[in-house]
Amino acid sequence: MKIGLRNFIEHKWFSRVILSVILINAVLIGMATNETVYQSYESTFVFLDILILSIFTIEIILKLILYRKYFFKDGWNVFDFIIVFGSLVLYNTHLVGVLRILRVLRVLRTISIVPSLKRLTSALFLAIPAIGSVTVLMGIIFYVYAIIGTSFFGEVAPEYFGDVGLSALTLFQVFTLESWASGVFRPVFAEMAWSWLYFVSFIIVSTFIILNLIVGEIVNNAQQLSEHAKEESEDMQKLMRDMDELKQMIREQNHHNKNKTG
Structure with missing residues (x-):
């Protein structure tokens, strides 16, 4: 079971799906800044936001099951966990401003998915x-x-x-x-x-x-x-x-x- 889960999570198509969801989330965040568009399709925006957050949550849970304590040894995994967990905790609270920041930070998850971006960012930190x-x-x-x-x-x-x-x-x-x-x-x-x-x-x-x-x-x-x-x-x-x-x-x-x- 664990081998099957590893093959599923580390498969290139899994990363591509998550990357696609991140990019869709980025487009939705940009569209939501238009007050007229957001008010006209508010229910759709809310539904898609919940759906995207659910996909991210399932991804993190699967990785936690597979990697367990080793999951938090990777700084990028910690970054992803904070964004997703923070979004879940603050979703129905009055801290709307913080939640908006976390939504925007989801776009930065692109870095943790694309290996070349991870190397470039790591090089920046090393410098x-x-x-x-x-x-x-x-x-x-x-x-x-x-x-x-x-x-x-x-x-x-x-x-x-x-x-x-x-x-x-x-x-x-x-x-x-x-x-x-x-x-x-x-x-x-x-x-x-x-x-x-x-x-x-x-x-x-x-x-x-x-x-x-x-x-x-x-x-x-x-x-x-x-x-x-x-x-x-x-x-x-x-x-x-x-x-x-x-x-x-x-x-x-x-x-x-x-x-x-x-």
Whole structure:
């Protein structure tokens, strides 16, 4: 029974069905934000929400029966359990706001179903320590450039470089490349022609170099996880082949013993 349940839960069609339900749930959540549509088909929305929650609940129960205590050793399983269990507990309570948040978070279950998304998200979490170091480096760069900007452009453009705080906020706008040329650079450049060195150097250092460090760390972790998953898959395939060979040997031995007995 347990083997049959494992084959059912770990079958690719089971994952595809759950993924389809998650995507349908996402579409329904988006449609429900339209007050006119929701009021016109409120009973349908409520019925489908209960049906989807029931499917998720059955999925979690089946996994709990199969994996038992090992179910909670996977962070993604814990995430799924909190969302589904929380939705069940809060369904008929006055905490409507929390329930709505949990409904929206159901969409994030797509990550736990699709292996490639799980690897990418895991790579992002693994990169957090490196991102923290890069963030500190970026903070130092922002602080240095904010002081330089305040010192040289404070009188020319006080609305942008009046003090260190304003300068840091202005540099953040420049960092995002949002209207920095027309909004910040050109008024300063009209007064001080050499200011392009300040802005161009900051963009090169902060936007291009620092962001590439972060992206590179995430890509590196994603590649390592992909290689690890590939190795695990190859090991599993080898194990399955060995088991098939062992079964074949046992069948041949049994057949030989029967012929010998006969």
